Amino acid sequence: MHNTIAALALVGQNVIVDHVINDKKHLVECLELLSTYPVTFVKVHCPIEELERREQERGDRPVGLAKSQMESVHANREYDLTVDTSKFNSQECALQIKRGQIITPSGSFVHMKNSLSSV
Secondary structure (H helix, E strand, C coil): CHHHHHHHHHCCCCCCCCCCCCCHHHHHHHHHHHCCCCCCCEEEECCHHHHHHHHHHHCCCCCCHHHHHHHHHHCCCCCCEEEECCCCCHHHHHHHHHHHCCCCCCCHHHHHHHHHHCC
């Protein structure tokens, strides 16, 4: 999937990806492939209580998945922007992202890549 995102960016396509990066291997791969492109890295936040309520309501995910991913998903991450889905609906979050877009190749992706390579 990450190679496909990079291929689309290479040919000038704007790409929006809803993706849980829950391990270092996938984060490093994304940083390597995408840090030369303009990226707005968005943290989608929601309190654990609301995530658990949504899990129960949907019924299409293992109970406890959100809680198990909560720490790993945001560990060692830097974001250009944060939206809170417990306070705003999806359209409002999309508008916040559109208004707050930081589309320079020197954003959080480059900084995280440089931080990883200096360790």
